Amino acid sequence: MRVLTTVNLKGGSGKTTTAAYLAHAFADRGRRPIIVDADPQGSAVRWQELGGWPLPAVALPSTTLHRQLAGVVDRNRFDLVVIDTPPLEDRHGIVVSALRVATDVLVTMAPSMMELDRVGPVWKAIEDAAGYRNDDPSVSVLFNRVTARASSTQAHRDILTEQGRRVLATTIPRREVYAQAFGSPIGKDEPHARLAEELLTMWGER
Template identity: 40%
Template sequence: MLVIAVVNLKGGSTKTTTAGHLAAAFHEAGMKVLGVDADGENESLQSWQEAADLPWPVITLAVSNVHKQLPGIVGDKYDVVVIDTPPMKAQRGTVYSVLRIATHVVIPMAPTPVEYDRLAAVRELIDEVAGDREDGQPPIHAVLLTRVKPRAASTTVYRQLVTNDGVTVLKAQVGALERFAQSWGDPMTGVLDTSYGEAAMELLDLEAAVKA
């Protein structure tokens, strides 16, 4: 079972949008998906589920011991669990707990100096959590560039900077698009054909690469 955590330091970094679309893409690909809302605030994954009647379940687990509670809840019923998290800065304990059991961490990041600057704190937490994981290793993690502007040099610049830091950047990148900006509460269809669909498939490949 894959456990994909969408994590960033601050609010408004497209975590919920990313978690929702990745879950929808896995569902469209025929996988059994569970969404986990570890945030529960405002326009959360849980309230998105309720507003749009999404065809996959979402549970709220906004607690600091997700790593203890989740295994008993999911059992072996799902192929992939996608966890939307609160901003790490505000809810470090919850995010740390999620990172203890995540197989993959997706860090959505706009190609801007402010968002790049926040990456260091997320990487520190990912390294720190290794000692509290069963495998003693940090979870597989990758940056997903989001809100990229067409033909902007910033995309290439920040892709290179993050890569030079030794962090995987998914090839898929999510444009600054109305489709995604307006998507909360939307049932989301045809996601596999979008950049989020590409990102979801890349994540499956990362898993295969690690297992090989």
């Protein structure tokens, strides 16, 4: 079972939006995803209720999520867990717990100098979590809120790549539909479809 965790230091980087759209894109591809909402604010669970999503979302805002997950998610019903986390700076213990069970970590961020400058604690938390496990998760940066044709996107990709980080080829544009999406059903969406395909290819499942 894959466990994909979205993470960032700050609020507003697109963790919940990415978790929501990506889970739908995986369901469209025949996977059986469940969203685990580790944010005490519960926005993913609330969005699921309001939007009447066909896929489930359960709340598990706990610093012992890594121990509880197996009891909450039935492996016979689901083959992909997407964990939406709170901001690392607010809930370090919960986020590290979610990182301990992740097979895949998605660091969602805008390609901007400010976001790049404050990603250090995210790498540190991933390392801290790795100390509790034998295998390392795959870690990828997802650029979100990307402005079309901005040369800065490639510049920021280069900086991260030089630091030894993997940046996914797929980027998510800044769009009004995402800004207004909370509380609504989620339909087919091309950028997230490409994102799911890229991840499936990375996992050797394409």
